[in-house]
Amino acid sequence: LEAMLAGRAVVATRAGGTPEVVDHGKTGLLVPPDDPESLAAAVCELLRDGPRRDAMGRAGHDRVCAQFSEDVTVAKTEALYAEILSAPRLA
Known part of the structure; x- marks a missing residue:
C-alpha cells in the first residue's frame, strides 16, 4: 500500500x-x-x-486513495460495527 500511495508500480507475489x-x-x-x-x-x-x-503507479495511487483513505476506512469500520450491533444476539 505504501508504494502504491507513493505512486510506484508494484511487483508482488499472488499470495x-x-x-x-x-x-x-x-x-x-x-x-x-x-x-x-x-x-x-x-x-x-x-x-x-x-x-x-x-x-501503473498513477493507477495504484488512485486505488489506494479511493479504497484505503482515512475517510473510507472509518466509514467501513463504522458500517461493520453497526452491522454487528444490529445482528440478533444468540441466547
Missing part, C-alpha cells in the same frame, strides 16, 4: 491478501509465490517500460 489490493496489469504485476524467475522478469518488464510503469 495472501495481495491480489485484493494489486490489480494485475493495472496497478502492478503479480507473480506466483516461490518463483524468483517470474519475479525478476516482472521487475525487468517494468524497468524497460517507463510509460507503463508510470501509468
Whole structure:
C-alpha cells in the first residue's frame, strides 16, 4: 500500500491478501509465490517500460486513495460495527 500511495508500480507475489489490493496489469504485476524467475522478469518488464510503469503507479495511487483513505476506512469500520450491533444476539 505504501508504494502504491507513493505512486510506484508494484511487483508482488499472488499470495495472501495481495491480489485484493494489486490489480494485475493495472496497478502492478503479480507473480506466483516461490518463483524468483517470474519475479525478476516482472521487475525487468517494468524497468524497460517507463510509460507503463508510470501509468501503473498513477493507477495504484488512485486505488489506494479511493479504497484505503482515512475517510473510507472509518466509514467501513463504522458500517461493520453497526452491522454487528444490529445482528440478533444468540441466547
